[in-house]
Amino acid sequence: MGLKILEQHQSFGGQQIKYSHESAILQCEMTFSLFIPKKTEEQKAVPLIWFLAGLTCTDDNFSQKSGFQKYASENGVAFVMPDTSPRKIEEDSPDWDLGQGASFYLNATQEPWKRHYQMYDYLTKELPEIVYSLVPNFSGQESIMGHSMGGHGALVIGLKNPERFQAISAFAPISNPMNVPWGQKAFENYLGSDQSNWENWDAAKLVEKTGFKNSPILITQGSKDNFYEIQLNEAAFLAGAKKSHTCVTYQIEKEYDHSYFMIATFIEEHIKHHVNIIK
Amino acid sequence: MGLKILEQHQSFGGQQIKYSHESAILQCEMTFSLFIPKKTEEQKAVPLIWFLAGLTCTDDNFSQKSGFQKYASENGVAFVMPDTSPRKIEEDSPDWDLGQGASFYLNATQEPWKRHYQMYDYLTKELPEIVYSLVPNFSGQESIMGHSMGGHGALVIGLKNPERFQAISAFAPISNPMNVPWGQKAFENYLGSDQSNWENWDAAKLVEKTGFKNSPILITQGSKDNFYEIQLNEAAFLAGAKKSHTCVTYQIEKEYDHSYFMIATFIEEHIKHHVNIIK
Numbered sequence: 001m002g003l004k005i006l007e008q009h010q011s012f013g014g015q016q017i018k019y020s021h022e023s024a025i026l027q028c029e030m031t032f033s034l035f036i037p038k039k040t041e042e043q044k045a046v047p048l049i050w051f052l053a054g055l056t057c058t059d060d061n062f063s064q065k066s067g068f069q070k071y072a073s074e075n076g077v078a079f080v081m082p083d084t085s086p087r088k089i090e091e092d093s094p095d096w097d098l099g100q101g102a103s104f105y106l107n108a109t110q111e112p113w114k115r116h117y118q119m120y121d122y123l124t125k126e127l128p129e130i131v132y133s134l135v136p137n138f139s140g141q142e143s144i145m146g147h148s149m150g151g152h153g154a155l156v157i158g159l160k161n162p163e164r165f166q167a168i169s170a171f172a173p174i175s176n177p178m179n180v181p182w183g184q185k186a187f188e189n190y191l192g193s194d195q196s197n198w199e200n201w202d203a204a205k206l207v208e209k210t211g212f213k214n215s216p217i218l219i220t221q222g223s224k225d226n227f228y229e230i231q232l233n234e235a236a237f238l239a240g241a242k243k244s245h246t247c248v249t250y251q252i253e254k255e256y257d258h259s260y261f262m263i264a265t266f267i268e269e270h271i272k273h274h275v276n277i278i279k
Numbered sequence: 280m281g282l283k284i285l286e287q288h289q290s291f292g293g294q295q296i297k298y299s300h301e302s303a304i305l306q307c308e309m310t311f312s313l314f315i316p317k318k319t320e321e322q323k324a325v326p327l328i329w330f331l332a333g334l335t336c337t338d339d340n341f342s343q344k345s346g347f348q349k350y351a352s353e354n355g356v357a358f359v360m361p362d363t364s365p366r367k368i369e370e371d372s373p374d375w376d377l378g379q380g381a382s383f384y385l386n387a388t389q390e391p392w393k394r395h396y397q398m399y400d401y402l403t404k405e406l407p408e409i410v411y412s413l414v415p416n417f418s419g420q421e422s423i424m425g426h427s428m429g430g431h432g433a434l435v436i437g438l439k440n441p442e443r444f445q446a447i448s449a450f451a452p453i454s455n456p457m458n459v460p461w462g463q464k465a466f467e468n469y470l471g472s473d474q475s476n477w478e479n480w481d482a483a484k485l486v487e488k489t490g491f492k493n494s495p496i497l498i499t500q501g502s503k504d505n506f507y508e509i510q511l512n513e514a515a516f517l518a519g520a521k522k523s524h525t526c527v528t529y530q531i532e533k534e535y536d537h538s539y540f541m542i543a544t545f546i547e548e549h550i551k552h553h554v555n556i557i558k
Contacts, residue, residue: 009536009538009540009541010501010503010534010535010536010540010541010544011540011541011543011544012543012544013544016540064343064344064539065343065344067346067349067543069540069543069544070346070543070544222289224289255289256289257288257289259288260343261288261289261290261295261348262288262289262290264290264291264346264348264349265289265290265291265292265348265349
């Protein structure tokens with residue numbers, strides 16, 4: 001798999017490491033970042049939280065802007081930050097909300113995307129095995145969170161894999177992509193025009209169909225988020241959760257926007273939510 | 280002065296704001312960022328901490344990567360982050376360690392730099408009056424900190440203005456620029472080849488000459504900092520401080536490098552140091 005360390009930084013007593021590797025599923029070189037918490041004398045087994053980033057981001061945004069390392073180190077949890085799409089390939093779009101940086105974490109079925117844009121398989125079949133081998137004393141416990149498009153990714157991947165993810169949370173997620181412009185554009189291109197194929201990648205539909213019983217799903221949404229009304233409308237997701245009796249802790253935070261300043265403010269609360277479940 | 284708000288984000292209950300304005304001293308448009316802590320019921324007067332960033336940075340690096348807002352809000356202190364040099368002007372260098380992004384926070388005397396590169400005057404005469412008017416209930420208490428080239432700036436500006444700055448701290452500062460390659464290159468270009476003019480901008484020389492009695496100077500240095508031995512050697516600064524009986528708390532942090540991961544890890548400690556003195 002050609003794993004290489006690109007950067008390594010001491011951070012809050014732990015290690016923030018950026019890797020590259022050759023992905024067999026995506027058929028291209030990928031990067032991801034990993035945080036290993038500081039070793040404690042007790043040497044408890046270390047759980048793993050996945051963070052999926054939003055449109056235009058890479059593994060660097062959350063690594064550099066959220067301040068999560070303090071709480072990850074204090075609580076003895078590892079974090080993995082995948083990139084948001086395949087890279088260094090021809091298939092892309094001039095638009096910032098399609099192509100590289102905008103995979104929507106699904107398996108594309110349409111040309112020209114289907115060769116490389118298999119992020120769901122990459123995140124559920126290939127990257128986990130690599131990451132498990134890199135976390136010293138891994139406990140086997142996992143959970144997932146994300147932001148915006150990565151909030152959609154966290155909800156969808158978490159709901160589809162409840163045997164693996166014990167907790168799910170999201171910051172300002174695209175929770176009903178079938179019915180908002182960002183999601184419709186992505187699904188039309190990656191999945192084709194038959195909307196019956198979209199439901200399998202729509203968190204609102206999935207939560208209605210499968211539910212999630214492992215723990216309450218935590219969602220934080222800023223009230224001054226420019227994308228809130230048009231792209232992030234929560235009504236369908238909350239309605240779907242109600243139908244499947246899935247507990248959702250949905251909190252609107254006054255004055256906060258869509259930026260990492262919002263994530264940084266509430267990341268401690270999200271990590272505590274996860275740690276209570278996976279430790 | 281043409282003050283404009285470019286960005287405004289809620290952060291840890293406070294406001295992170297990015298401004299632009301026309302600088303009379305620098306004769307160009309400048310940006311700076313300001314953090315106003317959350318209002319408390321007690322409505323105590325708000326002190327102000329200045330943060331000066333390093334080579335290649337802008338006001339965004341510390342704003343986005345250090346996580347300082349949590350501790351600023353908890354302690355009720357405002358922060359101002361100036362840019363690192365004049366911008367949007369012709370005078371620049373193809374090198375990353377000279378020209379725009381690399382002012383060394385001094386007043387240049389040489390062509391072509393002397394027209395715009397008057398950052399010391401800008402930071403001590405022009406920007407303060409603007410910032411004071413923007414901090415609600417400003418207490419009049421100020422302190423200064425910085426990183427690398429900004430650590431040099433914080434030490435020099437703090438040592439030259441003890442009536443204004445009650446505390447000084449630095450992360451991995453260039454504390455003896457006269458005797459290291461980065462500083463020699465900058466001083467040669469901005470100040471000319473007469474080294475007697477350099478001493479007025481060298482923290483090691485200044486601390487020996489003037490001392491600093493307001494409070495201990497706190498310096499944090501990572502042991503795995505790539506620039507440590509060649510650019511950041513502390514010996515001359517500590518020797519100068521000893522001669523003037525200036526108290527310096529100099530701490531080497533094992534395994535840490537020159538990055539914002541280091542700053543983020545120790546910013547809480549630095550803010551506590553300042554708050555103990557300016558509140």
